[in-house]
Amino acid sequence: MKIGVLALQGAVREHVRQLEAAGATAVTVKHAKEFADLDGLVIPGGESTTISKLMREYQLTEPVLEMHRAGKPVFGTCAGLIMIAKQIDGQEDAHLGLMDVSVKRNAFGRQRESFEVEIPVKKVADDFQAVFIRAPYIEKAGEGVDVLAEVDGKIVAAQQGTLLGVAFHPELTEDIRFHAYFVELVRQSLAVSVR
């Protein structure tokens, strides 16, 4: 199993380390030709406007959409969640527009720009240390979306089939359980496609 980490911006190495600790082979990717043999993709945090601009420059939008169409799991963290959302509050256009959620950027306000809180994450852990950095939250989720975690009544982690979106940074802790959950999702998708 080979999982790619989009290496345009953000905590790329940390994601690679967590995926490998969870038993996957992880590689950094930023050229279109590197996507074809991936079984899953992680889109790290950073600045969604910058990531989006770089994705267009490197012509990576279509390779990612193609992976999604082929049933390969995509995991977006923080700005990565904004990248996969179908709707962004206050913006006309979405970026990749894959997951049936509407997100609000920098949504926790100035006083709580960055914070950490231990929260239960459904199917992942009852005590996950969640690190938020100018994080978005999900303000609306469609019917097919499974809410995995909330903070102050705001959705901060969700899954829709092969799509996993998280407002915080599971790569910035030593806890590999979120990445292990994604690796398992990739494993399951391979079992289905090999059938």
Ligand SMILES: NC(=O)CC[C@H](N)C(=O)O
């Ligand atoms: N840590 C992050 O990824 C922050 C996301 C960033 N505020 C954005 O809107 O894209």
